[in-house]
Amino acid sequence: MHRIHSVAKYQIADNRNGVLVYYAVLxxxxxxxxxxxNWNSTGxxxxxxxxxMIFIFVLGLNCFRSSxxxxxxxxxSRRSFYFATIxxxxxLAVILSLCDLVLDAVLGRYPFYEGFFEQIYPASGFAKILWTTALFTFSASLGWMITMIYYRANPxxxxxxxISPIVVITLAGYLHQRTDGVFGYALFVLLGKALGFSAQGPNPYPAMATFVLASMAIWAVNYLLMRKTPVRPY
Amino acid sequence: MILDFDSEQPIYIQLAEAIEDDILKGIMEEDSQIPSTTDMSVALKINPATARKGVNLLVDEGILYKKRGVGMFVTVGARRKVMLKRKARFYESFVVTLLDEAEKLDISHQELVEMIERGLPDE
Amino acid sequence: MKGAYLMSRIEIKGLTKIYGDTVALDNVDLSLEGETIYGLLGRNGAGKTTLLNLLTGKTHPTTGRVTIDGEPVWENDSALGNVFYMTEPNLYPQSLRVRDVLKWTAEFYPDFDVNYADELAQRFGLNTKKKVKELSTGYASIFKAILALASGAKILLFDEPILGMDANHRELLYKEILAHYSEKPKTIVLSTHLIDEIADLLEEVIIIKKGQVILKQTVEDLLASAHTVSGEASKVDSYIQGRKCIAWEQLHNFKSAVIFGSDQDRTLAKSLDLEVHQPELQKLFIGLTNS
Structure with a gap:
């Protein structure tokens, strides 16, 4: 436990400057x-x-090797490093969502501004923090997984x-055509459900569940990738 | 204290002899403290166990003695002891080899005696 | 002399590591008792680093196991926390400053001695404001060695510790290792192919050749078990007959040979009018690992 705590402390400190610069820019x-x-008077x-979300994805991409x-x-141990990374x-996801919350709250007073979450869902406050945290966790974990796959993979x-994204998109386009649009529609409905869009209006909670489940699935993959990971020096 | 690491003698014996030399030369005086084995080990870059072994050799012979919690001291009368020991070995280690070498070089007994006399300081 | 509180026994059983079709380590059995300075000696590629990597769970063994005080080391923080391994490649974050690495190492090793590390940095002239990537090879070695000495770990493993260091720094490091060891006896393993300078620091040697441990012995016993004879070639040759000769050199009619043999053998050699010497560790090592 002591080790997990120490490593997590290091990893957070390692990202501190990045987060500070990011919010300074914002x-x-x-x-x-x-x-x-008259900044953006029309929208x-x-x-x-x-x-x-993109920023924390990049943090996820950079969280692995040097650390x-x-x-x-x-x-x-690899185990301690794994849990510390999670x-x-x-x-970091909580810190970013709290910072976003404050930023949205302050800028929300201006007519031209509306936070990303508020643009989609009718809820606010606690639901918003949970939702953004879940989203950021998913995004960061995805970055971490990609970096781990690259670290472990041979050329x-x-x-x-x-090239897999291109293959997937091409394949999806092909299926879409072959099924006379049914495939694309089904995908659209599925995604809508996963993100909580239904006839009753948008609901952030199903989306949270989706992000949490997806994050956990990624962690499971990363756990497997982490076992016996070799040490590859610079 | 200098050790010759290319010598055929094991290091701990060399160390013991180097300490004896220092006692003979009066660099280490009787009843005075000598450097700790740690200091010797660090200064000479030898394993502490080797240094301890060398020192213990002299402790066993009664040339050095341990004061608990203080350190290692030169025994009173150590200089004489070392001298006697070395004298006993002098014939073996110097005279015999000297004669061996002289024989190889065809140096006559007469010449040998003359050389030794030449080397002796004037009385 | 050997205190129980710092005892740390490393036990290696049937350890094998295979990479592709190379056997880097071949069924090694070895046990290291606490409070000794070991030399892990072997030629380049003999398997020294592989052994150290397996000792610290850097790589997973193909078969076999490593325990420290009975606890398996693989993925085991409590066993691994006893060990500081100075690796040959620099694994430290390149853009971190040296003093920050010291600070974080203290976080990971609770017994890390910050004052001692600072003192060593000063003595070696290591600028702690520098970033890791700005260190020269020699200073990178010094930096890693300082971390090891100050770590407070019970077992210190050094892989090629003097890489790139100049003569003054090497001398300083040897003295620091000895002073540190005398003050806080522990298990120290110096892995290197440069034996000449460290020979007298060692109490025991482990010689590794082509992935196998061919010898583990105290330096004193090893040196006592061998002797060099030299003299007229024909006399040396007849003496060598039926004895274990691991190395020889001949210059015209003069031959010298390194022999494993007893005290009686030495006496015999002397009586045969041969010169008998104690060989240096370096010579023995070369003889034993040649082929």
């Missing part, structure tokens, strides 16, 4: 918007949500993984 953008007369702008090697230099990504698998 605040800078917010100030520009506020200072510009609404959001700084939160999507950008933070893992550092842990190996200190004879820390812990630190969760903490052939790397190429395979790299």
């Amino acid at each position: 605040i800078g953008l917010a100030l520009i918007m506020v200072a510009t007369p 609404t702008t959001s700084l939160s949500g999507v950008s933070s 893992f090697l550092f842990c190996q230099a200190n004879n820390i 812990l630190s990504l969760l903490v 052939w698998v790397k190429v395979l993984v790299s």
Whole structure:
């Protein structure tokens, strides 16, 4: 336990500067918007949500190698490193969603601004924190998984993984055509359900469940990838 | 204290002899403290166990003695003891080899005696 | 002399590591008692690093197991926490400053001695404000060695510790290792193919050749079990007959040979008008690992 706590502490400290710079940029953008007369008078702008999701995805992409090697230099087990990584990504997800909440609350007073979450769902407050945390956790875990697959893969698998999105999209397009649009529609409905869009209106809770389940599935994959992971020095 | 690491003698014996040399030369005085085995080990870059073994050799011979909690001391009368020991060995280690070498070089007894006399300081 | 509180016994049983079609380590049995300075000696590629990597769970063994005080090391923080392994490659975050690495190492090793680390850094002239990636090879070695010495771990493994260090730094490191060991006896393993300088630091040697441990003995016993004879070639040759000769050199009619044999053998050799010497560890090592 002691080790997990120490490693998570290191990983969070390691990302501190990145998070600070990220929010400094967001605040800078917010100030520009506020200072510009008639900023986006026709629609609404959001700084939160999507950008933070991408940012934490990048953090996830960078969370593995250097930190893992550092842990190996200190004879820390892969298991402890694994749990510490989950812990630190969760903490980062909570920190980012709280920061987004504050940013949205402050900028929400301006007519041109509406937070990403508010644009989709009619709820707010607690549901919002849970939803963004779940989303960010999923996004960070996805980044972590991709980086782990690349770390473990040999050159052939790397190429395979790299071209897989194209293959999937092409295949989906093909299926869509062959099924006279039924495939695409079914996918659309499924995704809608997963994100809580129903006839009764959007509901953030099913989306939260989806993100949590997806994150856990990724962690299971990462657990397998983590076992016996070799040490590959710089 | 200098050790010759290329010598055929094991290091711990060399260490013991180096300490004896220091006692003979008066660098280590009787009843005074000598460096700890740790200090010797670090200074000479030898394993502490080797240093201990060398020192213990002299402790067994009564040339050094341990004061509990203080350190290692030169026994009173150690200088004489070392001298007697070395003298007993002098014939074996120096005279015999000297004669061997002289024989190889065809040095006559007369020449040998002259050489030794030449080396002796004037009385 | 050997205290029980710091005892840390490493037990290796039937350890094998196969990479593809190379056997890096071949069914090794070995046990290391506590409070000894060991030399892990072998030529390049003999399997020294593989052994150390398996000792610390860096790689998973193909078969066999490693325990420390009875606890298996694989994925076991409590067993691994007893060990500090100075690896040859630098595994530290490249953009971290040296002093930050010291700070974090103290977080991971509860017995880490920050003051001692600072003192060592000063003595070696290591600038702790530098980033890891800015260190030269020699200073990277110094940096890692300082972390090991200050870690407070009961078992210190050094893989090629003097890589890139100049003569002054090497001398300083040897002295620090001895001083540290005298003050806090522990298990120290120095793995290297450069034996000349460390020979006298060692109490025991483990010689590894082509993935197999061919010898584990105290330096004293090893040296006592061998002797060098030299003299006229024909005399040396007839003496060698039926004895275990591991190395020889001949210059014209003069031959010298390294022999494993007893004290009686030495006496016999002397009586045959041969010169008898104690060989250096380096010579014995070369003889034993040649082929």
